[in-house]
Amino acid sequence: MAPARKKVVIEGSVSCVYCVMEGGPGSVIKTDLLPGAVVKLQCNNSRKGSWEEQTKTGGKGDFSFTPVKVSSRGAHKCRVFLVSSPRGVCPLIISDGAVLKPAPPNATSPFQLFTLQPLYFYPAPYTCL
Structure with a gap:
């Protein structure tokens, strides 16, 4: 028997990378949580169609979604994307x-x-600020 469907809560955090070694994004040295960043939840459901919603990170760089159209069985069809940074030193997605x-x-x-x-x-170019 399949588990019962439940409502979904999605939680995460966003950071600004201040220092990246020459190896690129995998070589992070220093980060800082990023309040005010915009993130997007995007879901692709064959029955209900594709949809998305956005939110901003709170004072500690964290965010939460409680989507009405997603159940625990359909959450695997969703991803969270970065949309925009409030800091000019961290513009790259x-x-x-x-x-x-x-x-x-x-x-x-x-x-x-x-x-x-x-x-x-990430900063552009990959340098230590």
Whole structure:
């Protein structure tokens, strides 16, 4: 028997990279959480069609989505993307979208929590600021 469908909560964070070694984005040295960044949740569901919603990160660079159109069974068709940075020193987006990862289920909660790897904006060019 398949698990019951639950409403979804998606949580993550965004950082600004201040120092990248010559190896490129994989060689991060220094980051700072980024309040005011815009992120987008995009879902591609064959029955309900594609849709998206945006939000801004809070004072600690964190964000949360509670999408009405997504259940715990359909969350695998969603990704979170960076949209814009509030800081000019971190303008670059190098991402194909972050994949949602389910947290261990909580039988007493009506929600299924999904998290993702931190998202990063990068300086141009890759240098230490």
